[in-house]
Each structure stands twice: as structure tokens, then as C-alpha cells.
Amino acid sequence: MNRISVIALGVRDMKKSVRFYRDGLGFQTAEKEDSPKVIFFNTTGTKFELCPLELLVLDISEINPPETGHGFGGITLAYNVKTEQKVHEVIELARSAGATIVKEPQKVFWGGYHAYFADPDGYYWEVAYNPYWSFDGNDMIVL
DSSP: OOOOOEEEEEESOHHHHHIIIIIISOOOOSOOOSSOSOEEEOOSSSEEEEEEHHHHHHHHOSSSOOOOOSSOOSOEEEEEESSHHHHHHHHHHHHHHTOEEEEEEEEOTTSOEEEEEEOTTOOEEEEEEOTTOEEOTTSOEEO
């Protein structure tokens, strides 16, 4: 079991989240509805899904559903890029899509360059350039 196939985020407002990811950030999908039951994005490698939070909670367990609330859940998502300049470009795209910029682009202790933004539901995304990593022909990170 050495693969992550899909990352699903439970969102409170599908319409707002679809606008943010599909229309604002440009995530690719065949879905045309603004408020579908679920939406899958055709990302490189691991696929990305948005699902209404209450539906995701019930999907996990109708008998003993997990608690939901606010606050940091101890997980971040990352979008790695090939240059420091690209970090700036992605942060500006996120800003224009309505993201909250949590950390402006800057050098980081491990030798790279990164920034953080939060989506409409407060999920944190790191945009990072790592000079020690490379990308293959499919734009996948090579470790």
C-alpha cells in the first residue's frame, strides 16, 4: 500500500469551493455544475475531490460519525513548483481566487522557498520550491 489515489476535502459550501478551485485556481474537471454532490479534479498523479462535509461525515460512519469543527487538523496539502518565482505566481493566483494568504513567499529553514494559503474552508496549502527535488516527464516529483 504505497499510493494515495484520491484526497477528499469535506467542504461547508460546495458552490463557493467549486468556484475557488475550478474557476479561481483552474483545477481541471469535466463537471459543469456549480454545486454538484461531489466533484473530482483531474490533477497530475493523486486525484482531488470535494465533497459536502456532512455527506463525507456520513460516508465515514452513519452510526458513529466523526466530530467536525474549526481549527487546524494537523494536515496540509502541498503544491510544489520548479522555481521561486512560480511560488509568487501561484500565491497571487490563490489571492485573486479569494484565498487567505497565511504566509507570504519566503526562504525556509530547509533551503527552499515557500508560502501558505488557506482555502474557503480553512484547509492549508503550501506552495513550495525545493531546489533538491526534480520533476519527471509527467511533472511528478522525483525523490
